[in-house]
Amino acid sequence: MSPMATASLVLYFLLFCLLPIPLSSAETYIVGGSTGWTTGVANYSAWAASHTLHVGNTL
Known part of the structure; x- marks a missing residue:
């Protein structure tokens, strides 16, 4: 066989061998944004609607 x-x-x-390897990524989100996880202050529905969450993300 030739070189x-x-x-x-x-x-x-x-x-x-390398093509079937799926690429993945994950992100960390602070639930509620800058106000964090509190009661009565954060609008969690609005916060969740403004983010696209994927499996592997950390909340």
Whole structure:
């Protein structure tokens, strides 16, 4: 096998191995924003509506 064919085969193998890896990210949110988790002060419905939460986020 020629060196070019070997290099191509190695490259395709590496791409095949690395492509299925899902990328992930997570964020940390302070519930209620700057007022934090309090009673009677924060509008949690409005706060939740202004954020897009995903699995893996920390509240």
